Amino acid sequence: MITVLLVDDQRLVRAGLRMLIESIPDFRVVGEAANGIEAIRLNAEHSPDLILMDLRMPGLDGVAATERIVAARPAAKVLVLTTFDDDDHLFPALAAGATGYLVKDTAPADLLTAIRRTADGDLLFSPTLLRRLVTHAIATHPTPKPPARQLNLTPREQEVLTLVAQGLSNQEIATHLHLGLTTVKTHIANLMTKTASDNRVRLALHAHNTP
Template identity: 70%
Template sequence: MIRVLLVDDQRLIRAGLRMLLESTSDFLVVGEAADGVEAVRAAAELAPDLVLMDLRMPGRDGTSATRDIRAARPESKVLVLTTFDDDDHLYPALAAGASGYLVKDTDPADLLAAMRRTMEGDMLFSPALLRRLVERAVTTPEPPPARVGLTPREHDILDLVGDGYANQEIADRLHLGLSTVKTHIANLLDKTGTDNRVRLAVYADRSRRNQPLE
């Protein structure tokens, strides 16, 4: 059971999210907060697995609350759900430690899937945001990175990360256990010097042009 804290200043939004999550068998809403101050306090008291976080709220905003929640409790993941899809909100939220960034017009089924994938270690974005992030990265003038020091299996997994597959999908395609895939992903982050899944996907895309095997 995934324990969820809902953070949004609009009571109607929180009620709708609660109804959606309570219609599932794998999510449990453990609390709600209407601003960043309440969110930090509730996260400390309730120890949620996942915080669904709005950004623009009266008083303390969601970005600063995300930073404090992640600092105090790194095992709690924060998934942003907001109406704002501009870079001025996106990048500060990611820098604060958010595990993903979705806009509020996301389909309910896609939101539930994103929440599950976040708990599996994926980093989720609304499609338009992800395209913008990747396009910006791959059009930078730096030469493509070389894939050095990777095992053949790591090459396979890196390609699938670059194609947007989730951990469970990678496990199914390569006939591996989910824990094995997570271990490979952690090793890839370390070997490529990337610090999250989006940057690893960008690395995969750019390095396809230069893939020497050791």
């Protein structure tokens, strides 16, 4: 069972999200918050597997709430769901500790997939946002290209790494390469080890830095 806390100042949005999320048998909404203060309280009360967080709210906003929630419970997973996809909202949310960022025009099925992936430990971004993150990271923290022999990637690992950089999920990679999901997860784990990466954004950076 994946438990979810909804945080959005619009009641109709919360109602729609609850209906969508609870259409999945192993998803359960454990609380709803209309602002950051309520989110902090309900997080402490329920310790949900995932917090679906809006950013613009009265009182304490989503960025400040995320920062305080993650400080109090470092294992908390916050998936931002907002109208805004500009850098002025994206980067503060990530700096506060958000583990994913989606805009509200995301397809319902993609949102449900994102909830599951984030709860499972993925960093979740749309392909467009992931490319922006990688571009920003390269521009602000350029790193030299490591020799191919240093990483010692197999041809299949290189294929998987390229698809990670495009923002594909493990299941999408499996479908694209005609592999089993378990095999893809093994490749991802090996790539994490070889590149000393602790998340998919860092793996995406290596896709750009590897010859």
